[in-house]
Amino acid sequence: MKKNMKISVFRNQIFVLAACILLCGAAACSRGDRPADVEKETAEETEKKPASFEITDLAGTPSDYSRTENWMKIPEITHEVDTIYLYPTSYLDDSENAKPICDIDNQQMRDRARAIYENQGTVYEESTNVFAPFYRQSNIYHVADLSQGELEEYQELEQRTDIYAALDYYFEHYNEGRPFILAGHSQGSIMTKIVLGEYMQAHPEYYERMVAAYPIGFSITETFLEEHPYLKFAECADDTGVIVSWNTEGAGNKGQYNLVVEPGAISINPINWKRDDTCAGFEENLGSRILNKETGEYEIIHGVADAQVDTERGVIICTAKNVEYAPADLFGPESLHAHDYDFYYENLRENVKTRVEAYLKQNLD
Numbered sequence: 001m002k003k004n005m006k007i008s009v010f011r012n013q014i015f016v017l018a019a020c021i022l023l024c025g026a027a028a029c030s031r032g033d034r035p036a037d038v039e040k041e042t043a044e045e046t047e048k049k050p051a052s053f054e055i056t057d058l059a060g061t062p063s064d065y066s067r068t069e070n071w072m073k074i075p076e077i078t079h080e081v082d083t084i085y086l087y088p089t090s091y092l093d094d095s096e097n098a099k100p101i102c103d104i105d106n107q108q109m110r111d112r113a114r115a116i117y118e119n120q121g122t123v124y125e126e127s128t129n130v131f132a133p134f135y136r137q138s139n140i141y142h143v144a145d146l147s148q149g150e151l152e153e154y155q156e157l158e159q160r161t162d163i164y165a166a167l168d169y170y171f172e173h174y175n176e177g178r179p180f181i182l183a184g185h186s187q188g189s190i191m192t193k194i195v196l197g198e199y200m201q202a203h204p205e206y207y208e209r210m211v212a213a214y215p216i217g218f219s220i221t222e223t224f225l226e227e228h229p230y231l232k233f234a235e236c237a238d239d240t241g242v243i244v245s246w247n248t249e250g251a252g253n254k255g256q257y258n259l260v261v262e263p264g265a266i267s268i269n270p271i272n273w274k275r276d277d278t279c280a281g282f283e284e285n286l287g288s289r290i291l292n293k294e295t296g297e298y299e300i301i302h303g304v305a306d307a308q309v310d311t312e313r314g315v316i317i318c319t320a321k322n323v324e325y326a327p328a329d330l331f332g333p334e335s336l337h338a339h340d341y342d343f344y345y346e347n348l349r350e351n352v353k354t355r356v357e358a359y360l361k362q363n364l365d
Helices: 006-022 044-047 107-117 147-154 158-174 185-204 223-228 342-364
Strands: 071-073 084-087 130-133 180-185 209-218 288-292 297-301 308-310 315-317
Touching: 044 288, 071 107, 084 185, 147 185, 147 315, 158 185, 180 185, 185 209, 185 223, 209 342, 288 342, 297 315
Parallel strands: 084 130, 084 180, 180 209
Antiparallel strands: 071 130, 288 297, 308 315
16 A cells, blocks of 8 residues: 655654553443333344354464463453453554564564553453453554545454454453453454454354443444444443444544544443433543653543534544644544543443443343
């Protein structure tokens, strides 16, 4: 793929985004009593269940996930539910001979992935055992000028091969029948979306144990759900077996191109867990996880971010002040892509707990 933008212009913007994600440096919808007929599986719901099939068109040779060094996280099992977390773009190499897709042992990618995990993957640790495989990633400089559709297609190369191999090994050797959550961000959420749309369809025996999926920072669209009728998007704070996703922007991104926002996108409010445009104010935010640059420690800060669903564009509008936006060439002038997790960290942590408890109550009582 030819690059249409000059690296000399694009380079600094990408490293700003990488620094934002790495450092994040910024100063119940109740289910109630449901009727018995709603609880029962209908014939229509049965028809929507995925039917298993064999995936045979994988690119290249999969990485070996029997080797523990190919896992960023293999946790001690202390919870009844697992999370499989897929990190965002951590391979940034603008050198002349850089590979378009890195090797799994690329040290730059691994170091960045570990740093990002601290401000994303940790949100799942209170309620779940978090597994995080390393996987071969696209070089941001190689895919920067692709359309959303082209990008999703490109991710079905060795990146997809690795993720499927990691999942195969996880389910065969680590899972032991526990319910699980799928989670990611950005490139990791593209991979999560691919998993939902194909791998889980091929493995209904696994999918039936999915508590929720959190592909945050890349669009889940109405068309995608129509093409995969066994999938459903979250409607409130405690529904299970659902997709929970959003992309965060400032109001100035309205009508602007954003690589991670597709036509027909859907978002749920990460503060009040509503799908409509009810605004959740700063005071409703339970806390943002922000790095204190002086101490080098993360702190929970209140009053940083609000949230409102733009139901037309399918994104979250946030009016946070004094923030660094993501590179405009890729994400538009007011994208808060790097803050999808940290702005709503405590609300997300609590929501993971809520959905896990709801799932366990429904299925293990």
